[in-house]
Amino acid sequence: MIRRFGPTERALHWVHATGFLAMLATGLVLYLPVLSELVARRNLVKNIHLLAAVLWIVALVLVFLAGDRRRLREDWREIETLDADDRDWLRGRKKPQGKFNAGQKVNALMTAAFAILFLVSGFFLWLGERDHRFLFDGTGTVHEWLTLGSVALLVGHLYLAVIHPSTRHALRGITVGNVREDWAREHHAKWVDKQEHLSD
Amino acid sequence: MNDRLLGRGAFLGLVGAGLAGLFYGRDATKLVGKAVPSPVKAIVPSSGWRIYSIGRELPRLDPKAYRLTITGAVAQPVTYSLADLRALPQTTQVSDFHCVTGWSVYDVTWQGVKFRDLFAEAGVKPSAKALRFVSAEVPYDDTLTLGQAYAADAMLALDLDGKPLSVPHGFPARVVMPRMYGYKSVKWVSRIEVEPHLETVGYWEQRGYDEDAWVGASN
Numbered sequence: 548m549i550r551r552f553g554p555t556e557r558a559l560h561w562v563h564a565t566g567f568l569a570m571l572a573t574g575l576v577l578y579l580p581v582l583s584e585l586v587a588r589r590n591l592v593k594n595i596h597l598l599a600a601v602l603w604i605v606a607l608v609l610v611f612l613a614g615d616r617r618r619l620r621e622d623w624r625e626i627e628t629l630d631a632d633d634r635d636w637l638r639g640r641k642k643p644q645g646k647f648n649a650g651q652k653v654n655a656l657m658t659a660a661f662a663i664l665f666l667v668s669g670f671f672l673w674l675g676e677r678d679h680r681f682l683f684d685g686t687g688t689v690h691e692w693l694t695l696g697s698v699a700l701l702v703g704h705l706y707l708a709v710i711h712p713s714t715r716h717a718l719r720g721i722t723v724g725n726v727r728e729d730w731a732r733e734h735h736a737k738w739v740d741k742q743e744h745l746s747d
Numbered sequence: 748m749n750d751r752l753l754g755r756g757a758f759l760g761l762v763g764a765g766l767a768g769l770f771y772g773r774d775a776t777k778l779v780g781k782a783v784p785s786p787v788k789a790i791v792p793s794s795g796w797r798i799y800s801i802g803r804e805l806p807r808l809d810p811k812a813y814r815l816t817i818t819g820a821v822a823q824p825v826t827y828s829l830a831d832l833r834a835l836p837q838t839t840q841v842s843d844f845h846c847v848t849g850w851s852v853y854d855v856t857w858q859g860v861k862f863r864d865l866f867a868e869a870g871v872k873p874s875a876k877a878l879r880f881v882s883a884e885v886p887y888d889d890t891l892t893l894g895q896a897y898a899a900d901a902m903l904a905l906d907l908d909g910k911p912l913s914v915p916h917g918f919p920a921r922v923v924m925p926r927m928y929g930y931k932s933v934k935w936v937s938r939i940e941v942e943p944h945l946e947t948v949g950y951w952e953q954r955g956y957d958e959d960a961w962v963g964a965s966n
Contacts, residue, residue: 580789583798584915587805627754634753656758664765671769676848677955679966685772687849689765691792692772 549728549742551720555614556622560721562610563662566603567697570596570665574694600669622646626655632737643736650707654700661693661700668693773849781853793850798915799929801950805914806883806935813919819879819941822870829919832905835860840900842925844932845962857923859904862896871941879940879947880922880933889933889949890942890958891924900925903936927960 552560573596576582577589586592611619625646632642633649647655668690675682707714708721714734720726732739768775773793780794788795798805810829818824827835838861844852862878871893878896881888895901904923905912912918917934924931930951952958957965 578797580796580798580915583800584805587800588803589800624751627758628751629753629757630750633750652754653757656754657761660758660761660765663762667766668769672848679955682847682849682966683769684774684849685768685770685776685793688772688776688793689768692768692776693765695790695792 548725549731549739550724551726551731552724553615553618554724555610555616555618557721557724558610558614559607559619562603562606563658566599566606567701569599570603571694571698573599578691578694597673600666604666626652628652644734644738645741646735646738648734654704657696657700661697664689665693665697777851780851788852794852795850796852796916797846797848797850799846800884800915800934801887802884807914808883808919808935808937810919813937815920815936816938817866817869817941818938820872820875820943821866821941822872823868825869829905832860832865832903832920836864837905838864838902840902840923840925842900842923844925845928847928847930847956847960847966855925856906856908857902857904857925858906858909859902859920859923861902865903865939866941869941872943874943875941877942877945877947879942879949880936881938881940882933883935883937887933887950888947889922889931889951890945890947891922891931892945895924895927895959898924898926926962928956928962928966930956931960 573592576586576592577596583589629637629649629652632644633652635642636644636649637653668686671681671683671686672690675686708718709715716726716730717734728739776791776793780788780791783791783794785795813829815827815832816824817827837858839856839858841854841856844855875893877890877892879888879890891901901922901924903920904917905920907913907916912921917936920936921934922932922936930949948958959965
């Protein structure tokens with residue numbers, strides 16, 4: 548077994564996942580006519596949605612402040628870097644990958660951008676209702692497109708993490724924290740090499 | 748190429764595009780909303796109906812028991828059944844529906860009764876100034892001045908796109924005032940009070956929205 552994700556990384560992932568699912572469930576009730584009709588209680592659902600948003604962002608900040616910030620910064624540095632191997636990998640060629648493969652990097656970059664945009668557009672939806680100077684034309688539109696985009700990402704993410712036979716071992720990394728070495732060598736060769744150099 | 752700039756650029760570009768969308772996203776989306784068939788519209792951002800209500804559940808009014816009462820500054824209060832309303836002169840219009848929260852539905856066909864025809868029997872007194880529409884969804888209400896209600900495109904609608912209103916759209920009768928934001932178009936109307944003053948403030952107006960909710964020129 549080889550160590551893959553520490554407590555900070557795992558906490559960050561699951562805090563975000565929990566917050567996202569809570570906001571998705573309540574958001575869909577506010578958005579989809581069939582669910583709005585079924586559940587009604589719009590004000591209550593909206594308040595839960597807003598409470599979930601506040602808890603989500605507070606928890607993310609706490610994980611960042613109390614956690615291993617250096618490790619998170621290293622992860623982000625790796626995620627931002629799309630090297631020649633990554634670009635080939637995205638074109639469908641098999642190339643050795645680092646701690647995150649290029650697909651995971653794209654998913655993480657999009658998820659991070661979406662999180663920021665969800666927060667900003669959601670804040671202005673809330674503020675615009677109270678002060679109409681901040682009721683911008685496209686705020687709801689952005690929030691809604693983000694929902695569709697995130698659900699598409701989530702479906703792919705869940706398929707690869709839970710169903711697809713060759714990749715689903717990755718789920719162990721983000722739950723328990725470690726993965727099989729042979730699996731890591733096959734999927735994240737450059738990362739395993741680097742780990743071995745560090746421990747030499 | 749700087750490998751790190753590529754990912755960071757994509758990330759910042761995405762954030763930037765999203766921020767621009769706060770201001771231009773609705774217009775950019777408009778074409779998509781018009782192009783897709785109506786079942787799909789339900790999930791296209793800013794197109795298709797959203798169902799807003801204020802209570803624990805939507806009012807499900809029995810069409811047989813339904814009565815619309817017209818009271819207040821009238822020569823004689825009148826109570827209509829749904830069949831009575833259908834027997835009044837009917838009018839049809841195609842208009843766009845705009846919600847104050849930013850979504851719109853285009854080319855909606857409404858059929859119903861113009862307020863002038865609706866009040867013919869009750870007889871609005873010369874002192875009358877405004878109408879208060881009381882919803883079966885308590886405590887929702889809203890108002891129009893008599894002048895606004897007599898506009899060519901204001902009506903009490905019974906049909907939406909050729910079919911009787913569904914429950915989420917205010918069955919059996921709702922106000923339609925297409926040039927004002929949707930919160931003026933009271934659903935599940937059960938009583939209309941003709942008022943000799945302009946002082947009554949509607950549900951959303953009590954919560955900060957404009958009384959004269961002209962699309963594009965209010966809130």
